[in-house]
Amino acid sequence: MTASTIIFYLLAAITLGSALLAVTTRQIFRAAIFLLFTLIGIAGFYFWLHYEFIAAVQIVVYVGGIVVLIIFSIFLTQQSGEELPKQRWSRTLFAALAAFCGFALILTQLINHPFPSANAQAGSPIVTEASVANIGEQLLNIEQNGMALPFEVISILLLAAMIGCIVIAMRQAPIDNENKPAA
């Protein structure tokens, strides 16, 4: 029973518990906060797996950006103190059933599938450490195994998303007032 194992199970408990509570709670603000804890739990998993950079990105973007965005939108669209209406029980039942069946099926397949585990091989295989330097080098590399193109595509996507958000959320100009005769 190493510390690593204990931490793993703790993280698992936090993540899954918060996720469950996020999807079932009736108060929307609490759902947002539970989402926050879930995302932090995921970041914890990244740390446990020694992928620090990704963990950092997760916290900065997801927790610091998206959850905040969500909280702002909660404020903009409704009174956050009100309780959410309850879903009818047939929907809840079928959704739970579908989710559970799917979970069971996928899990069965996964557990029975022998993934070629690198740890089980003899000797020490090559491990590329996921340091910032390595990631940065490969990200902007234009030669083989380089991710320059996807990088640029993502940036265009972000631009498009920004413009799109502004257009969608823009308040319509008051055209009616200009066309109305003096009355």
Place this chain on the structure above:
Amino acid sequence: MFETISIASIVMLPLLGFVLLALFGRKYIRRFSGILGTLLMLASTVFALYTAWHYFFVMGPVNGAYQTLLPLQFNWLEFSPGLSIDMGLLLDPLSVMMLVVVTVVSLMVHLFSIAYMRGEERYPTYFAHLSLFTFSMLGLVLSTNIFQIYIFWELVGVSSFLLIGFYFDKPSAVAASKKAFIVTRFADLGFLIGILILSFQSGTLDFTTLIQRLTSPEGNEFKNAISSSFIGVSALTWGLVLVFIGGAGKSAMFPLHIWLPDAMEGPTPVSALIHAATMVVAGVYLVARLFPVFSVSSPAMDLITYVGIFSALFAAIIACTQTDIKRVLAYSTMSQIGFMMFSLGSSGYGDEAGLGYTASMFHLFTHAMFKALLFLGAGAVIHYVHSIEMKDMGGLRRLMPVTHLCFLIGCMAIAGVPLLSGFFSKEEILLAAYQSNKAVYWVALFTSGLTAFYMFRLYFSIFWNKNYLSHSSDQHHGEGGALVLLPLIILAVGAAGAGYIPFGKYVSSDGRPLETEFHLLFSIAPVSFALVGILLAFWLYKNKNERPEAIAATFKGLYHAAYRKFYIDELYLFITKKIVFPLIGRPSAWFDKNIVDGLVNATGNSTQWISAKIKGLQSGKVQEYAIYFLAGVIGLLFVFLYVIK
């Protein structure tokens, strides 16, 4: 070839008349319609007379018997080899005689109608219907095939329906036409079943083959038909009885006679043509056509005899009390047809035994003449007086001399006054009845006395009795022009002279000329009965007096029952309204509406229900779509991983 065309044109010319007048009459031909119809009819009559002369005199009997000719026959609808509905023209003594009767009487009626129906708004339609009727009747008598005769039978019924209901804005006329059609259609059900039985037993629908197969005692069909029986009666008899039921409906035999008096709602020339001379004898014609087969089955023959004689007596009693002159004539027709029927029923087959057959056909021929004459005369009287009731007439002999004379000739003919045609034909019938069945003979004798009585009651009431009170609104238009009087005169000549034709030489049960003798002593009995009847009518009706009412008061019950036609109509209404409708009609309607329709509706409704449920899948809600999506994916995964290896 010429013969085929000329014979075919006898039938086709009236059809052409119908098509032209029906399509173009109202708009283009208009007032010329009567003349067009009559001209086509005249051509048809000329062809018919030519054919008759050619058949009887130029060709004559071959090997002692008249030939059965088939100038035209083509296979129309084949059910199986040997069983097919053919359409064709059959010439034998019976059909040639009928050709002459139908065409001549139709021509007379056409002529009469030109003047009688003048001023009628639907003048072209009337002539179109008349042509249709003539076509159907001619097709009926020239049929080679029992199914062909059924087709034309129905066509004749339709024409009768159209003509009876000609004044369709009169509810009584509409009701009468419906009654006629429904009663005859109901009888035709029996006819159809009879056709099926007979054709099944003999394996063919063709007349000559059917008769030959069902009358040869060694043949298989005959033995089969006699041996297979149902409720104790052989199949052959069943078939014949059912066919006779069809004939009885058309010929207004008891109890299917109820439509004939009401059919007098139609125009009078129509009554003359259809309900006196031609359509109502279709039943007699049918029995005569199948006579060889009928004569094999004595139960069927007995039925025909008893139905005929009963109808004759029944109608004669009722006719003594009626006051509508057309109804008197209608019942008289029913009575005379009863005579024809029982004469056929009591006849044998071949040579001397077939006297009844010849007598019946002879009476058919003479009856057509004098009955058409009587109806047309009645039409002229009704037109003059503007009423159908006897109480509105009287003393018309001075005001309508020609009509009076012709009507008198007609009455004398029907009463059996010597030297006129009715005397000869009735005497032959009575002779045939005397030779086969004495009881029938005595009843027939009494009925002919009654006939003389009620006919002369009619005559005296119209032309003598009181003086006609002319209404101030009449501008007297005289008796009627040449077109009205000419047919009357021609028919009067026919009624007087037709008795001198040696009928047995031409028409007999087996085609061989039959020598008929005239028995002077025998005719004393009928003539004396007729004379008694005439004198009684003279005593009661020549001058207006109280005696008829006194006699009616003495026989109050019988008189009243006869006046109300023995309540047969009420009985029919009772049966249909109280029994058939609630016990059979209503449950069937319920069954049809709820179960049969219900099943069909159920398929429709369930389809709609299912489609509404499926439609509900498109709820517009994203989450539901997502659930279906995921469930589908999981399902497919499951199927591909575990079910299909």
Place this chain on the structure above:
Amino acid sequence: METPGLYHILFISTALFFIGAYGFFTRRNLITMLMSIELILNSVNLNFIAFNKYVWPAKLDGVFFTIFIIAIAAAEAAVAIAIIINLYRSHKSIDVEKAEEMKY
């Protein structure tokens, strides 16, 4: 107890995925539906990282996938919020059961 390996993480990511799916089906509020989608995306990220570490340690492809998914998820969340605000303006409510214009 053995050291948690690939299969344990896969268990967690699968569970997270289906919890997110359940939340997506069940929640009546558009914003909570968005939260469920974020859960799903995160489970996928975890999956990629796990495979990268345990099955293909020599390469960094999983890492890159994860980075890209995070970026895309951010953009998508922003656009989704914009749409939700738009819908709120027209319906005065963000109850997803009320947005059924696509009904038959």
